[in-house]
Amino acid sequence: MKPLDERPLRILAADDSAVMRGVMGQLFRMHAEDRLNDLPRMELCGVARDGVDCLEAVKRLLPDVLVLDLEMPRLNGLEVLRRLQVENPGLPVIMCSAHTERGARSTLEALACGAADYVTKPAEQRDFASAMLSLSQQLLPRIAELAKGAKRKEENAVARSGSGGAFKASSGVAPARAAYSPIEVVVIGLSTGGPSALEQLLPRLPADFPVPVLIVQHMPKLFTGALAERLDKSCSLRVKEAYENAMIRPGTIWLAPGDAHMEIGPGNGLTDRHDGGLAGRSSRVRLHQREPLNHCRPAVDYLFFSAARMYGASALALVMTGMGADGLDGARAVHESGGVVLAQDEASSAVWGMPGKVTEAGIASATLPLVEIASALKERINLGRLMKMDTAHHAASAMVPRREMTDGLF
Known part of the structure; x- marks a missing residue:
């Protein structure tokens, strides 16, 4: 042939x-x-x-x-x-x-x-x-x-x-300028090959994963609800199809419903402290049915733009397997806000369209095999939280009055 x-x-x-x-x-x-x-x-x-x-x-x-x-x-x-x-x-x-x-x-x-x-x-x-x-x-x-x-x-x-097996995919470009900002939300976009990739990724996230996760998977109605139910059975975290005004907080993964765009909107102030003293911010799911974007509804770009707008340097955007370029502009917005962008590598993607565009644009701080993504998420989030707690500790120490000894007296 x-x-x-x-x-x-x-x-x-x-x-x-x-x-x-x-x-x-x-x-x-x-x-x-x-x-x-x-x-x-x-x-x-x-x-x-x-x-x-x-x-x-x-x-x-x-x-x-x-x-x-x-x-x-x-x-x-x-x-x-x-x-x-x-x-x-x-x-x-x-x-x-x-x-x-x-x-x-x-x-x-x-x-x-x-x-x-x-x-x-x-x-x-x-x-x-x-x-x-x-x-x-x-x-x-x-x-x-x-x-x-x-x-x-x-x-x-x-x-x-x-080459005798000596082949390694590029790990991407240098980390963004706010490499160690504390991450408060993870947003994920996928299309072709996405359901299978999610079935491999999400069960690797522990029940105490400290930040909320929102996902846009290109799928029609009925399919997203069935996918959320299927993932929920295999994950330690709760997986739900998103609905209007749902509270965004750790412990739940929200999947955009078919035929509706999903964004992150403001809530009613700071949430209860739930993470060892680090206060999260209040945000809620917003759904709308504006015209398709990038020929898609739901569109990844809507979610990513809202994450950049609401969370800035505290957003982490992950672009996974899928055809087309949906998510590229939104990922660039996250990157320009100081947030972190990760992409799935070509070898583990069913189609390296969406993650390939992000990698080629030079805005992904790392391009990773599917099996390494969960560990990378946990490592990056834990590092940012440790850095924030360390900064808070030093700031508190600096505010304590320094007592100097003069002639044997304080």
Whole structure:
């Protein structure tokens, strides 16, 4: 087979619906005829009617990306995924999910089983034009990004083997000017590959994690609620879908609901002392449904801008796996306010779009593998708190009157 740069991307679709198979065929034919499209060339190399046919077609056709239905006869999508993790773990898989509560839960299970991303099926497959538009906007860019990411990871693996394994990702740029300011809030932004990354990161945060965490994950309604419930079961901290006016305080991780932007707004003054004498500030969740930003609602930038505005140098922004550039402008605002910006590295990201943009802009104080992020968060937060307590101690000492001895008298 020719190298990826010299041929169209080969796409295999598995779906038991004849309508969806027809939509897929027409989608890739139209894409091939659209010479003004800036996406790479793609071709539908095959279709499968069920899970058994799908596994056979993967071996026979060697696709670059698999688009996989969840509900199929003989073997369903989850069973196919589990087989592929053994037989073909490097194949990027995009799930095709129904926009229902059951579909959302099954999709999250698929992402945990190794699927790279998902798209939601058009609500009315009988409306051919709407189905085509929905899938072209959702599916084609994801295929392009995942294929590109798989190619780059393969190239990096070759580079590592050729250098005897002496390969290390850049750790980013020097720390920001307020490197040791006490951190009072952590804000996280993710997209493609995010649910799986969160399932690995958040359970590593201890129950006494001393600052609140707010997350924007690009997902539609139903999916964010199901994701919050799933994460809550595996984490020491509480994980909840955010709601208007919720109090932001340590012990809870707030996940932005689908189809609503989330920001941090002012509360009613200082909160109760809850951290060994270091008073936190009062803030609350603010939700709104303004127009999508960066084609996203919720958008990471809204959250990050509000963190910079409310917390300044006491904000820590973490940009993780995802396609696009949402979060870049907000992360820059956090950086310019003296806060800390961290990014996930390319090797551990499903797609290194969002964290890659932040790293390339030179505003990330560190670019880290996923397995190291939790430790980095704890270390940075603890260091800032120790520095603040030490500063407070020295300030108190300086205010004590100094008594000097004169002729044996105080």
